[in-house]
Amino acid sequence: MEIMYLLLVLISMLCCLFGVLYFYLTQVYVYWKKRGVPFLEPSFPVGNALEMILAKRTTGDVYRDFYRKLSGYKFAGLYQIHRPVLLLMDPDLIKNILIRDFGHFQDHGFPFDETVDPLGANLFMLNGDKWKTLRSKLSPTFTSGRLKMMFQLLVECGQELQKCFAEPANREDILDIREVLARFTTDVIASFAFGIQCNCLSNPDAEFRRWGRKWVEPSFNQKLRDILYFMMPRLAIALGIGNIPYDVSKFFMKVAYETVEYHERNNVTRKDFMQLLIQLKNQGCLDADNQDNGNGQTPLPIHAMLAYYTFCERISGASIHVLSAGFETSAATMSFSLYELALNPGIQDRLRDEIDTVMKNHGGSVTYEGIQEMKYLDKIISETLRKYPPLPTLHRECTKRYEIPETNVVLEKGIQVVIPTLGIHYDPQYFPKPEVFDPERFSEEEKNKRHHYTYLPFGEGPRACI
Numbered sequence: 001m002e003i004m005y006l007l008l009v010l011i012s013m014l015c016c017l018f019g020v021l022y023f024y025l026t027q028v029y030v031y032w033k034k035r036g037v038p039f040l041e042p043s044f045p046v047g048n049a050l051e052m053i054l055a056k057r058t059t060g061d062v063y064r065d066f067y068r069k070l071s072g073y074k075f076a077g078l079y080q081i082h083r084p085v086l087l088l089m090d091p092d093l094i095k096n097i098l099i100r101d102f103g104h105f106q107d108h109g110f111p112f113d114e115t116v117d118p119l120g121a122n123l124f125m126l127n128g129d130k131w132k133t134l135r136s137k138l139s140p141t142f143t144s145g146r147l148k149m150m151f152q153l154l155v156e157c158g159q160e161l162q163k164c165f166a167e168p169a170n171r172e173d174i175l176d177i178r179e180v181l182a183r184f185t186t187d188v189i190a191s192f193a194f195g196i197q198c199n200c201l202s203n204p205d206a207e208f209r210r211w212g213r214k215w216v217e218p219s220f221n222q223k224l225r226d227i228l229y230f231m232m233p234r235l236a237i238a239l240g241i242g243n244i245p246y247d248v249s250k251f252f253m254k255v256a257y258e259t260v261e262y263h264e265r266n267n268v269t270r271k272d273f274m275q276l277l278i279q280l281k282n283q284g285c286l287d288a289d290n291q292d293n294g295n296g297q298t299p300l301p302i303h304a305m306l307a308y309y310t311f312c313e314r315i316s317g318a319s320i321h322v323l324s325a326g327f328e329t330s331a332a333t334m335s336f337s338l339y340e341l342a343l344n345p346g347i348q349d350r351l352r353d354e355i356d357t358v359m360k361n362h363g364g365s366v367t368y369e370g371i372q373e374m375k376y377l378d379k380i381i382s383e384t385l386r387k388y389p390p391l392p393t394l395h396r397e398c399t400k401r402y403e404i405p406e407t408n409v410v411l412e413k414g415i416q417v418v419i420p421t422l423g424i425h426y427d428p429q430y431f432p433k434p435e436v437f438d439p440e441r442f443s444e445e446e447k448n449k450r451h452h453y454t455y456l457p458f459g460e461g462p463r464a465c466i
């Protein structure tokens with residue numbers, strides 16, 4: 001009798017909870033309708049997010065479908081569970097939000113808590129003034145002059161990659177190109193950003209690669225974490241769930257601390273990014289920047305700097321689509337380029353001719369200047385990034401009340417805005433026969449014909465890829 005009573009109480013409580021949730025969400029689901037914004041009909045209790053939650057398709061594909069369904073509108077509303085999200089489709093409006101009215105959309109809108117996510121304070125995740133300060137400190141480290149200075153590190157890793165290819169090629173063996181390239185980009189990032197040689201190419205089980213793999217390998221836990229974080233970041237944080245597994249964060253933090261310590265203790269000077277960051281930490285600015293803006297520069301707090309060291313690793317991942325800066329983005333781009341070259345032998349031959357000619361002109365060496373001369377290679381990479389942008393959506397959060405130009409629609413502070421990059425890249429009005437891999441879409445003539453804001457693999461504006 002007592003059990004029956006308890007069961008009844010439990011069922012009543014569940015019914016009440018369901019009722020409250022239903023009432024709450026039905027109130028939320030009129031948000032766009034009330035504002036006269038076209039929207040996709042949401043379903044209780046997940047809004048328009050069912051496919052993303054079930055993880056049957058990638059977020060990029062789901063947003064590409066939204067874009068297609070809503071074609072003809074300049075913008076439209078969606079619901080990510082309980083969160084109203086505005087999808088932008090008009091290139092002029094996209095330009096306004098990314099550039100002209102950037103002051104209203106400065107943040108990416110991914111909240112984090114450093115106690116849960118020690119690496120949270122990185123450039124991608126930071127908001128407001130903290131982002132502005134760190135961006136202004138780090139931007140000078142990415143000038144073409146400084147990248148040129150570090151180019152030799154890339155060439156050295158490239159030589160290792162060549163060895164990795166040679167043996168299986170001679171044996172006409174099969175190679176898991178995705179894995180080899182992930183090891184290559186891990187070597188590059190480790191050398192470039194951490195100033196260490198981790199030899200992942202020659203040793204697939206190197207510690208650096210093991211932790212990197214642990215981070216990106218899709219597992220049930222990882223998927224759950226990603227979905228919760230992407231859909232309801234504040235709830236995820238409240239539950240103590242960070243965006244990166246804690247032990248992975250700890251490993252990369254430890255490596256960064258030890259490397260800084262080693263460099264400083266032994267007065268190591270190496271032409272790498274780590275050296276520039278150490279300079280930033282100690283002086284607040286880089287040597288050459290003193291003349292330009294040496295006024296009032298203060299040293300970077302160590303945690304902000306270290307968060308950046310690991311940033312390139314942090315934002316990799318098989319995660320739904322969130323942050324991918326260093327090795328995942330680059331490894332994915334190279335893998336997809338090679339895939340398309342395999343499918344298109346004519347393009348492959350033309351590229352090989354270009355590479356042979358340029359190399360001959362540069363005494364058989366891979367040089368920074370030589371790479372700049374490879375115009376056809378550039379078109380191939382651009383077309384790869386059109387078909388396979390590693391970040392298939394761009395995100396901004398409205399940080400100040402915003403009236404969408406030429407409409408009565410007002411966006412309140414806190415509203416998430418999403419640009420469906422992949423959807424736009426496959427829109428036949430901008431890229432006819434979008435499934436076809438055609439590097440000539442990126443000839444100067446074709447580029448000039450298109451609206452600039454229809455091709456966004458690196459984002460745009462002050463918050464674009466560094």
Ligand code: HEM
Nearest residue numbers: 123124325326329330333391457458459460463464465466
């Ligand atoms: C094929 C390679 C890459 C692609 C396609 C790519 C793409 C992107 C995209 C789409 C964003 C967001 C931009 C926006 O919101 O407007 C971004 C941000 C960023 N990327 Fe990349 N990225 C690549 C490689 C890299 C690498 C190698 C690094 C660093 C070594 C890097 C560093 C960053 C940083 C620091 C941000 C955050 C910028 C900020 O919020 O201020 N990316 N990237």
